[in-house]
Amino acid sequence: MNKPERVKLFLVDDDKVFLKSLEIDFLENADFVVETFPTGELCxxxxxxxxxxxxxxxxxxGIEKSAMNGISTLDKIKAVNADIPVIMLSSQDKIDVAVDCMHHQAFDYVVKSxxxxxxxxTIIxxxxxxxKVEKELKWYMNKM
Structure with a gap:
């Protein structure tokens, strides 16, 4: 029996400590292939x-002032492939930041904590x- 492919997860954050901590959490507690990137450009x-x-x-x-910010990176990701779910992370617990992310087609928004x-x-x-539901619905609609 074929082993199912593991989920490929990109983590993008310029905070090296938080990025490494998140990478370790995913590698130790979930069955993902994880790649990390310190800039949106590299992602x-x-x-x-x-x-x-x-x-x-x-x-x-935050560190490299000329680097692309998260919203610009999100827009570029969606321009390449609108179907990739992107979860935005921020240390800001502000509703306007979350709304801005959702307007740019983020799947969800999580405050760093x-x-x-x-x-x-849970969000993943x-x-x-x-x-899966969308795929099943598309299959059903194509049968009609």
């Missing part, structure tokens, strides 16, 4: 690797459940 350059899901920091230009990893796991599960 976009690697979209040909076909990630199943991307977790993207809202403020990617001690519970962020658990929230991300929901994203794949939704993809």
């Amino acid at each position: 976009v350059e690697n979209l040909s690797k076909k990630p199943d899901l991307i977790i993207l920091d809202y403020h990617l230009n 001690e519970t962020a990893f658990m929230r991300l796991k 599960s929901n994203a794949f459940r939704l993809k």
